Amino acid sequence: EAQVTQNPRYLITVTGKKLTVTCSQNMNHEYMSWYRQDPGLGLRQIYYSMNVEVTDKGDVPEGYKVSRKEKRNFPLILESPSPNQTSLYFCASSLRRLGDTQYFGPGTRLTVL
Amino acid sequence: QKEVEQDPGPLSVPEGAIVSLNCTYSNSAFQYFMWYRQYSRKGPELLMYTYSSGNKEDGRFTAQVDKSSKYISLFIRDSQPSDSATYLCAMSPSGGYNKLIFGAGTRLAVHP
Numbered sequence: 014e015a016q017v018t019q020n021p022r023y024l025i026t027v028t029g030k031k032l033t034v035t036c037s038q039n040m041n042h043e044y045m046s047w048y049r050q051d052p053g054l055g056l057r058q059i060y061y062s063m064n065v066e067v068t069d070k071g072d073v074p075e076g077y078k079v080s081r082k083e084k085r086n087f088p089l090i091l092e093s094p095s096p097n098q099t100s101l102y103f104c105a106s107s108l109r110r111l112g113d114t115q116y117f118g119p120g121t122r123l124t125v126l
Numbered sequence: 127q128k129e130v131e132q133d134p135g136p137l138s139v140p141e142g143a144i145v146s147l148n149c150t151y152s153n154s155a156f157q158y159f160m161w162y163r164q165y166s167r168k169g170p171e172l173l174m175y176t177y178s179s180g181n182k183e184d185g186r187f188t189a190q191v192d193k194s195s196k197y198i199s200l201f202i203r204d205s206q207p208s209d210s211a212t213y214l215c216a217m218s219p220s221g222g223y224n225k226l227i228f229g230a231g232t233r234l235a236v237h238p
Contacts, residue, residue, distance in 0.1 A: 017169075046226070053134065055214060055230035056170065071225055103169050117169025 015040045017118035019104050025124045026094060034089045034121050036104030044107045045087040046071070046115075047079065049100040056103065062087055094125040129153050132215055132229030141238050145202040149215035149229045152196065156227075158218040159191050161200045163211045164231065170214055174200065205236045 017038045026032055038045065046061040048071075058071030062081040076098055078090040087106075091098060102121045107113040132149045139145055147161075157178055162170035174189040176182045176198075182189045188201040198217075202209055215229040 048228075053230055055130075055132070056216075056226075056228040058226055058228075061225070072227065105169070114172050117171065120167075120169055 019118040038106040042106035136233040155219035156217040
């Protein structure tokens with residue numbers, strides 16, 4: 014089954030404790046992206062990647078890091094999480110570019126205390 | 127001011143109604159326009175994708191783009207309870223079309 018998976022689905026952590034949210038797709042997609050979703054603000058793009066080793070900032074990259082060492086994986090790293098990073102996070106992928114159908118993962122709800 | 131404005135609703139309509147969902151934007155560089163549907167506790171899914179101005183129809187859904195007014199719309203004909211979801215508009219500039227700017231989403235409830 015074609016899918017985007019994220020782990021963990023739920024995470025409660027404390028300020029300053031480094032964490033990684035994994036994202037994996039099994040569709041051989043080139044384009045992958047991370048978003049955060051907050052009430053009243055909608056989805057905001059954090060980082061995106063056009064292919065292996067090619068990443069770029071979205072609208073709200075501060076406090077986040079990404080890497081794309083393999084085509085299927087695109088982890089999101091919070092080196093020193095803060096309470097304002099409490100949010101619902103989505104990973105997405107599409108075949109080549111934005112106009113292609115973008116498949117979203119199920120979301121990761123992160124709470125930073 | 128946000129780059130993309132969308133009325134959050136909620137919008138409640140009876141089954142069979144025609145629904146109109148709208149977004150306005152301020153960045154004249156936007157060329158790619160999309161509508162996503164998001165069910166509760168799920169990730170968004172792409173409904174419609176339009177490049178530049180004009181209309182696009184897909185079944186009960188019609189997307190319209192009016193670049194002169196910086197206004198896009200999604201129409202749903204013969205709405206069904208299964209259409210109850212949050213609808214998000216999204217758009218991207220031509221130069222950096224891999225950056226996507228979303229509206230805040232409109233919650234739609236279609237009641238039988």
